[in-house]
Amino acid sequence: MADKQGPHTREEWERAGKQPETVKMYIASSVKGPCRRKGSCGYALECPSRPPSAKNPTMETRYIGETTENHALLCALHEAAGRIHSECFLTVYTDSPYIAAVLSGWLSEWVAHGYQTKKGKPVADAALWKETAERLNAAGSPVHVALRHTNEWRNLLAYEVEKRTAEGRECDKD
Numbered sequence: 383m384a385d386k387q388g389p390h391t392r393e394e395w396e397r398a399g400k401q402p403e404t405v406k407m408y409i410a411s412s413v414k415g416p417c418r419r420k421g422s423c424g425y426a427l428e429c430p431s432r433p434p435s436a437k438n439p440t441m442e443t444r445y446i447g448e449t450t451e452n453h454a455l456l457c458a459l460h461e462a463a464g465r466i467h468s469e470c471f472l473t474v475y476t477d478s479p480y481i482a483a484v485l486s487g488w489l490s491e492w493v494a495h496g497y498q499t500k501k502g503k504p505v506a507d508a509a510l511w512k513e514t515a516e517r518l519n520a521a522g523s524p525v526h527v528a529l530r531h532t533n534e535w536r537n538l539l540a541y542e543v544e545k546r547t548a549e550g551r552e553c554d555k556d
């Protein structure tokens with residue numbers, strides 16, 4: 383991840399004598415694009431080496447209200463990262479090029495430059511990104527990103543996020 387020194391690939395971890403658990407994180411948002419809309423976010427966490435149970439996989443959704451796609455996905459990433467409490471080999475599945483780019487390199491640069499862009503401007507949602515980076519680092523995770531438009535959780539997670547958005551909009555009317 384951003385701040386930690388040490389193994390960055392599964393092979394490096396194994397050479398260092400570490401046997402981290404594999405964790406798969408899937409994130410989704412009902413909001414698409416940069417325009418602010420009412421929407422929800424959600425995530426699923428899966429540990430393939432553990433047997434299925436009430437805690438594996440874990441799926442959560444949350445209504446956010448007015449938000450952008452990037453902010454909603456960051457919220458999902460932040461919440462999911464907060465559920466990881468042990469060292470692991472983490473793969474984040476997303477269909478967002480923005481989130482993939484942040485996790486694949488931008489976040490390390492932001493940390494090094496005080497959460498400013500290359501042009502010296504403050505990063506959007508800098509405080510939330512900082513806390514998310516801390517959560518990912520606390521898990522000791524090298525983070526790998528799979529930029530995929532399909533995965534085994536995509537349809538169910540999208541359905542649950544849309545359902546949460548519809549429920550949230552109904553509550554907003556009251």
